[in-house]
Amino acid sequence: MLLRRSLTTGITVLIISTIAGALGHGFGGEAGLRQITQYLVLGLFAMSVDFLWGYSGLLSFGQAVFFGLGAFCYAWVRKGTFAFIPVLENSSLAGLLSAIVLPALLAVIVGYFLFYGKITGPNFTVVTLALSFLVSLLALGWSGVFGGYTGLPHVPPLALTLGNWEMSARAGMTSFVIVTALCVIAAAGLRSILATPFGLALEGLRDSEQRLQYLGMNVAQVKMVVWTISAAVAGLAGGIYSSIAGYVAYDLLGVLLSTEAVVWVAVGGRGALVGAFLGAVLVRAVSYALSGIALSYWMLFLGVLFILVVLLGSNGIMGLVERFRRGVPSATGS
Amino acid sequence: MGTGALIALQGLNSAVIISTLLLVAIGLWIIYGLMGVLNLAHGELLALGAYTVVAAGMLGLNGWIGTLLAVIVVGFIGYLLERTFVHRLYLRPLESLLATWGLSLIIRQVLQLVFGAAPRRVSAPVTGGVPMLGMAFPVYYLVILATTAIIVPLILWLFYRTTLGMKIRAVLQDREMAQCLGVKAATINTYAFVIGAALAGFAGAMIAPLISVEPWMGSAFLVRSFMAVIVGGVGAILGVVGGSALIGGLEGVIAFFGSSVIAQVIVLGLVIAIIRFRPEGLFTQK
Structure with a gap:
């Protein structure tokens, strides 16, 4: 069950990436391939x-803090800011590792205050918004x-060395393959994780925090773990992003990117990793197409998407897929 | 200038920061505390107020008329927003966050399209200074202090001494019961939202001469006024007053020693630390 689900998710992400890359x-x-890789x-x-x-x-309007920090971590390591620490001397691997570890550490510190302070619901969202801002x-x-x-301009691309084998992601195809592989593995x-008992506790958290507490779960602790994992993944994404874009700036930490990510998830469908992935790629591709027509309407487009998502009340693309599946009885009965 | 005068001046400066913050925070609190809608477009309502003054200035109108127009225009926009879509969001906290954030992006973009992205300057309706402790304290600062000193008790009176205020509090306490007793909850909500929006517009108009008016000026005020509301406690209006005083006062003091950005970051850190140990807010009695 566990294996099959993660396999399905991984393969779907692989298929989406391949189609997007080919397009x-x-x-x-x-x-175009570089754009898609981003x-x-x-x-x-x-x-x-x-x-x-x-x-x-947990609706966070500050997830870009971790993404951006990851991006800066990679850039700092690769540009030799941490060169005085021998291990962190300008290696891609060290760059990516720091992009995972530092955001996770920050998440632990912030999370301790937020979750043990019992900041929930809208207050949690706005505190994260304030943080990002x-x-x-x-x-x-x-x-x-x-x-x-x-x-910070001129961030070097990924370059990995394993013994005699050397690989540099300067070519578009190489970085596309690496990114796709990482996305598949992460998904x-x-x-x-979601298929484990801990994953079930997460769903319990979403549906009724109180009931989870009655069952004897340490709610704050569960939140800490999921928050930290999510920050680490966001940091990794940020690190890779800076290696591909070759350029990082303060807006990668900002509220606009944080909330744009929320729209991606809402458009793709909440509670479906594949949906979130697809949502990001689609919304970015569409806004890129729109920016060709009128660059200054981008925020307007995003704002309208937010309102539509709420007013339509459906669960994005995955909601449609689900409805379609239910409408057509499947032969295998799975 | 002696140390005493410097401290007094700093105190007055802080009082001005607190007053402006309080005007914004009360509007946010009315909509959040009473209606459960955390209005992320509140900062943009403030920006709309500031831009109304800008537009009035372009038409050659007096600053006071601009301020009055700001209250009317933003109040009316609030009315339109409430009737068209905010009323669908009551008691749906997460959806209301998403929708009002979308709204704030739209307002920002529209302001940018109409007025351009470049910051605008507005001159204060009164100029000149009052000699105080050996230096000139701007008259406009005193106007802000005086207005806040009138508005806040007025709001308190509205909430605790009028029928409308009683109805608003009734809807807050128990919506269904209030409806059974013949209170039209939907209408009351509209009133409350319009009052909150008009206050934001007014605050924006008052603040406009003190800062540069930009399409995205609202975010900073949203963040600060939210912190004021949450640290003070959502329970009572006095919490908002206390929270604003704390946030604004701290910002004033820290900004005196360093940059205002550092001040805001430190204050946010403090707020998060305070909530860790007093989740219900500092000024709420349990």
């Missing part, structure tokens, strides 16, 4: 949001470290 390459050649990374970021919101009911302001002001308005991994 991107078909329409835009090498540049969207796939954002898809990974969206899955971290869905893990938190769709499955556990102020962290991006702080990054903007602290230009020595975060690069201010211009950000399958998150899905397998």
Whole structure:
């Protein structure tokens, strides 16, 4: 059961990535493929949001803090900011690891105050919004470290060395393959966590926190764990993002990206990792197409999406898929 | 200038910060505390108020008329919003967050399309200074302090001494029971939302001369006023007053020693720490 579910999720992510990559390459050649690769990374970021919101009911408007921090971590390591620490000397692996560990650490600290302080519901969302808002302001002001308005340019791409084998993701195809592989692994991994008893506790958290408490679960602790995992995944996505984009700036930490990720999940369908992934890729692709027509309407488009998602009240694309499945009785009975 | 005068001036500056914050926070609190809708577009309602003054200035109207227009225009926009879609969101906290955030993005974009992204400056309706402790304290600051000192008791009176206020509190306490007793809950909610929106518009108009008016100016005020509401406690209006005083006062003091961004970050950290140990808010009695 566990294995089959994670396999299905992984394979679906693989199929979506391949189709998106083929379309991107078909329409835009090498540049199109690079664009799509970025969207796939954002898809990974969206899955971290869905893990938190769709499955556990914690709606964060500050997830980009972890994504952005991951992006900066990778950039710092690769640009030699931490060169005085021998282990962190400009290696891609160290860059990605720090992009996972530092956001997770931050999540533990913030989470301790939020969850043990019993900040729930809308208050949780707005505290995370405030966090994201102020962290991006702080990054903007602290230009020595975060690069201010211009950000940090020329972040080197991923380059891995294993013995004699060397691989550099300078070519579009290589980075596409690496990103796809990471997305597949992350999706399958998150899905397998959800299939464990802990995953069931998460769904309990979403449906009725009180009942979970009556069952003797330590609610704050469960929240801490899911929050930290989701921050680590978001940080990883951020690290990869900066390796592909080659450029990081303060807005990667900001409220706009945090909430855009929420829209991706809502459009794709809450509580379905594949939906979140698909939502991110689709919304980004559509807004890219729209930005060709009128760049300045992008925020308007996003705002309208938010309202539509609420007023239509359906569960995005996955909701439609579900309805279609129920309407057509399946022959295998699965 | 002596140390005493410096401290007094700092105190007055902080009082101005607190007053403006309080005006915004009360509007947010009415809509959140009373109706369970956390209005993330509240900051943009404030921005709309500020831009109404900008527009009035472009038409050559007096600053006071601009302020009055801001109250009317934003109140009316609040009415339209409540009637068209906010009323669907009551008691659906998460959906209301998503929808009002979408709304705030739309308002920001529209403001940017109409007025441009460049910051605007508004001149205060009164200029000049009052000599105080050997230096000139701007008259406009005193106007803000005086207005807040009138508005806040007025709101208190409205809530605790009028029939409308009683109905609003009744709907808050038990919506169904209030409806059984003949209170039209939907109408009461509209009133409350319009009052909250008009207050935001008014606050925006008052603040406009003190800062640069930008399409995204609302976010900072949303964050700060939310912190004021949550740290004070959602239970009573006095919590909002206490929360605003705490947030605004701390910001004023810390900003005196460092940058205002650092001040806001430190204050957020403190707020999160306070909530950890007093989730119900500092000024709520349990």
